[in-house]
Amino acid sequence: MKTEDTMPPPLSAAIEDLLASERVLVAQPEMVRARALARAREVLRDSPEGARSRPRVALARGRRLVLAAAAGVAILAGSAAAFQMIRRPAPVPHTEAFQVPRLPAAVPNLAVPAPVLDPVAAPARAQENVAPASPKAEIPTHRPASARKREGGLEELRLLDQARQSDARGDYATALTVVAEHERVFPAGRLSEEREVLRLKALVGLARASEARHAAARFHRQFPRSVLLQKIDDMLASLP
Amino acid sequence: MMEVRNYLRLVSSQPGPRSVSRNATDNACLDAYQSELDYLFRTLRRLGVRPADVEDLAHEVFLVLRRTWSEYDPTRALRPYLFGIAFRVAASHRRRRWREVPYAIIEREDHAPCPEQTALAKQARALVLVALERIPLPRRAVLVMHDLDEVSMHEVAAALSIPLFTAYSRLRKARRELEAAALHLQKRSDIR
Numbered sequence: 031m032k033t034e035d036t037m038p039p040p041l042s043a044a045i046e047d048l049l050a051s052e053r054v055l056v057a058q059p060e061m062v063r064a065r066a067l068a069r070a071r072e073v074l075r076d077s078p079e080g081a082r083s084r085p086r087v088a089l090a091r092g093r094r095l096v097l098a099a100a101a102g103v104a105i106l107a108g109s110a111a112a113f114q115m116i117r118r119p120a121p122v123p124h125t126e127a128f129q130v131p132r133l134p135a136a137v138p139n140l141a142v143p144a145p146v147l148d149p150v151a152a153p154a155r156a157q158e159n160v161a162p163a164s165p166k167a168e169i170p171t172h173r174p175a176s177a178r179k180r181e182g183g184l185e186e187l188r189l190l191d192q193a194r195q196s197d198a199r200g201d202y203a204t205a206l207t208v209v210a211e212h213e214r215v216f217p218a219g220r221l222s223e224e225r226e227v228l229r230l231k232a233l234v235g236l237a238r239a240s241e242a243r244h245a246a247a248r249f250h251r252q253f254p255r256s257v258l259l260q261k262i263d264d265m266l267a268s269l270p
Numbered sequence: 271m272m273e274v275r276n277y278l279r280l281v282s283s284q285p286g287p288r289s290v291s292r293n294a295t296d297n298a299c300l301d302a303y304q305s306e307l308d309y310l311f312r313t314l315r316r317l318g319v320r321p322a323d324v325e326d327l328a329h330e331v332f333l334v335l336r337r338t339w340s341e342y343d344p345t346r347a348l349r350p351y352l353f354g355i356a357f358r359v360a361a362s363h364r365r366r367r368w369r370e371v372p373y374a375i376i377e378r379e380d381h382a383p384c385p386e387q388t389a390l391a392k393q394a395r396a397l398v399l400v401a402l403e404r405i406p407l408p409r410r411a412v413l414v415m416h417d418l419d420e421v422s423m424h425e426v427a428a429a430l431s432i433p434l435f436t437a438y439s440r441l442r443k444a445r446r447e448l449e450a451a452a453l454h455l456q457k458r459s460d461i462r
Contacts (some may be wrong), residue, residue, distance in 0.1 A: 038442035041417065045449055048401075051394040052316075053418055055308050063307055066325055070303055070332045074296045 186219045193228045202235035227258050230265055239269045299336045302348055313353055316402055316414045317360040330359050350421050354429035357411045364407065401451035405444050412437050413444035
């Protein structure tokens with residue numbers, strides 16, 4: 031873009047005539063000139079350092095800068111506070127977050143006490159399992175899906191751990207009950223594969239061969255690529 | 271020790287080379303102000319300053335000129351530099367006046383050319399001032415500098431601290447507004 035392109039069109043003749051008369055500078059009255067020069071000389075005489083005669087314009091500009099800086103700081107502080115309030119997660123009560131749902135009373139012989147590591151916390155934990163849930167706890171609370179998923183996974187793991195401990199103790203009946211409970215609560219749980227292995231182990235332990243074979247065949251259909259297939263076959267081979 | 275202090279006090283009270291140069295600066299500044307006083311007064315009027323405020327604002331321009339005299343390049347023309355200061359002082363005064371003066375005591379001048387002014391040149395000058403009043407100050411400054419003071423556009427842009435093409439754009443709009451305002455005022459004058 032050239033400068034010639036941006037040059038505006040010339041003024042009309044009438045306007046040119048008007049401006050020509052305005053271009054002539056008329057001398058100010060001598061009194062006005064003398065007064066202005068006297069003020070200027072007075073400034074030079076009174077404030078040789080030039081410090082006292084700073085014009086009001088400069089002072090006003092400085093004041094505006096200070097005010098603008100203060101306003102900027104206030105806006106930043108307000109924004110930070112608002113951001114903190116928006117982004118802060120809602121407090122989750124600890125008692126609810128990891129509260130383990132009690133098993134229904136229909137499950138017999140399931141109250142196998144877990145090994146107590148903390149004797150102080152043990153009575154409270156036992157009371158928690160026995161005491162009825164408080165009204166506050168029964169009110170369905172809105173929780174994020176991730177929290178519900180995490181709690182479901184913990185419960186699933188807890189049930190299968192009970193079954194594994196029962197199998198390890200040789201209490202295969204309890205193990206089968208717990209496995210059935212797991213299947214009822216988590217029919218499509220993430221640990222279904224492990225559950226079927228525990229079921230088969232319990233059936234083999236109880237020498238229920240036909241049920242064991244059925245369970246093994248079902249396992250082969252459901253999990254054809256499972257790494258536990260070899261274990262299943264080994265258990266079937268141990269059947270009389 | 272006392273002697274050293276007295277000596278230092280004596281030395282510090284003597285006018286040094288810096289004081290001498292300050293006096294020279296003040297004198298040069300005062301001379302420049304004196305030589306361009308008529309131009310400064312007229313420029314302030316063109317920038318819309320009321321006659322009653324022109325002297326005060328001219329004094330403010332002098333104070334700024336004195337403070338910034340070291341930044342002035344003597345090889346260049348003084349008027350564009352002075353205009354830049356006058357423009358900023360006038361703009362600041364305009365903002366201050368709008369903020370501080372209550373409406374009840376606003377001076378309501380009749381800016382229309384007075385029919386009794388028989389001298390044609392005087393009437394034309396008055397008409398130009400009134401027409402300039404109708405142009406916003408940033409554009410008016412460019413037009414006054416270029417079309418009245420006949421300053422090159424490069425110097426206009428430098429004095430007002432704006433890009434060159436912005437200066438051209440403002441000049442184009444200001445000329446259009448000036449023509450429209452002058453036409454309107456002339457029609458009104460003819461009707462009277």
